[in-house]
Amino acid sequence: MVADLSVDPPHTLSPRGRTVVLLTCCLSVVVAGLDTTIANVALPSIQKALHAPVSGLQWVVDAYTLVIACLLMFSGSLADRFGRRRVFQIGLGFFSLGSLLCGVAPSLGALVAFRALQAVGGSMLNPVAMSIIATTFTDPKERARAVGAWGAVAGLGGASGPVLGGLLVSGLGWRSIFWVDVPIGVLAVCLAQRFVPESRAARGKRFDPLGQLLVVTFLGPVTAAVIEGPRHGWSSPFIIGLLVLAAVSLVALVVTESRRAQPLVDVRLFRSPAFSGAAVIALAAFMTLGGFLFLNTLYLQDVRGYSALHAGLLTIPMAAALAACAMVSGRIVAVRGPRPALVLAGLLLAAGAGLLLGAGRETGAWYLVLAYLLFGAGFGLVGTPTTNTALSGMPRDQAGVAGAIASTCRQTGAAIGVAVCGSIVAAGSAGFVASSRIALAVLAGCGIATVLLGLISTGRWARAQAERSGRQLGTHAVEATP
Known part of the structure; x- marks a missing residue:
């Protein structure tokens, strides 16, 4: 996400301080990127351990990506209004807690729920980290290099997920792919508290609760209908109801957001x-x-x-x-x-x-x-x-x-x-x-x-x-x- 450039005057940091801020943001994007792909290699092990059907495996992956998709824009506006460092640390806290709980999940349902909790925190990481970088690196050339480094680390995190996941699953079991996030998240929280200056937008964007609700009631039912369709039958009232809810939400989203001065979408x-x-x-x-x-x-x-x-x-x-x-x-x-x-x-x-x-x-x-x-x-x-x-x-x-x-x-x-x-x-x-x-x-x-x-x-x-x-x-x- 590209940062909102209408911000408070930036804090003056030494080159070392700016480097630590960039490192902190990179740590957050590493764990967020890893969790987008690392779970895939563990799916067969999860399936055997928790007796999960194919639809259950789909939810293990999609509970994470779907919740992030629903909350990305909301999390960005939350950070602009209440402070980027504060929301960044809250996101790291939720992500680390969700990771810890995923590692001890006793059932498939619990694992899916904890993956969603992970994603609530994950939605506060990438967009907010980009805003922190933009407000910390004020020189255009330095900012370009910092954004480039951040993007490279983001790609490396996602790309290395299957390999690291394979190593962890083979050596320590599938639960270890979630535990590895916890120490990284805790370290990032501590570094953010010590080195990342607080900043917020000059004029925080107004909250749009109706828009956020409609985004959730559009994306959630669409994904649920596709996943559960084979099990319930595409003509079942449950699946048809999900698709109707999604269609109505989409129409309502377009109508209501086009009339707002500061829409979520x-x-x-x-x-x-x-x-x-x-x-x-x-x-x-x-x-x-x-x-x-x-x-x-x-x-x-x-x-x-x-x-x-x-x-x-x-x-x-x-x-x-x-x-x-x-x-x-x-x-x-x-x-x-x-x-x-x-x-x-x-x-x-x-x-x-x-x-x-x-x-x-x-x-x-x-x-x-x-x-x-x-x-x-x-x-x-x-x-x-x-x-x-x-x-x-x-x-x-x-x-x-x-x-x-x-x-x-x-x-x-x-x-x-x-x-x-x-x-x-x-x-x-x-x-x-x-x-x-x-x-x-x-x-x-x-x-x-x-x-x-x-x-x-x-x-x-x-x-x-x-x-x-x-x-x-x-x-x-x-x-x-x-």
Whole structure:
């Protein structure tokens, strides 16, 4: 999330102090990024230990990503109003407590509930950490380097999740993947108290409780319906009721937020084809990642019989390609604009998922590694051009809101990817391999959609419309300022 730059005058810190602030923010993003991916490699062990069905495994992953998606924008506004350091520390506290409780969860239901508690804290980490960095590093060049380092650590945290998870699960059991967060979280709380200066927005954004409620009653029922559909039946009153609730909430969200002076979700941003395209690309790309990681860990451990450690190590090429291409992506965007990076990203995502369509019980490791390399490269390329496109033409004071919505789309996409792929596998009667091929075809389709949307949202017409929407938003902001 891009920080709100309308803040109190920054505190003067020494270079060492600013470095410690950056380190503290990086610690928070490490644990938040790890928990987005580390749980996937432990799913087979959790399934055996807690006798969980496939839908239960989906909830273990989605309870985390879905709650974060619902609360990201609210947490950012909370920090702007009551103090960024304070909310940051509260978030670290909730996250650490949730992690500790996950590690001792006696049942599947308890684990899902504690994952949700983790996510409440997690929603206060990334957006607030970015705001802290923006207010601490006032020099544009220093800020750019700090944001770059923070982003690199964020990518490394998520990419290393499967490998670290494999090591922990194989050596200490699945509960250890949650315990590892606790000492890091406690250390970050102490460092924040000692070194991070307090700051808040000059004019805190008004709370929008109705908007927040409608976001929850839209995203929650959609995800629940997709996960529980195979078990209850798609025509059951329960599933139909969830979908109706989601539809009504979406309509109400659009109507009510378009009338508020300071909405939680500024629907006017979607008038820009570039922003709308970037939001859907973020949704599709993270849907591909969430579904891919969910299917792959079950395939490697349940179908191929690999240990959690072996499965984690086998995905190192994907993590390496992701990290390398994330760095290359910024250079491509700087020189050629976002279109080439988005098109190449979508093609590589489709190719990686498409190759796994041909994977079976005896597929060679080289074939899997090739698929992982292509997929990791595609996902590494997609982040920078998506952010660039989302902010195209946006006035400066709307950058934070636009970034928050884009981040929400990413988390929502990851949750839906797990829900859709898990439901396809759960509904299949021909075994995991055959059912997963249908899910992988859906993910490959998301890669192709990324290509098409990348072409549309970065074209001449889309850029012109984005500039026009940006001018209108800027005019509205001036008129609304008291």
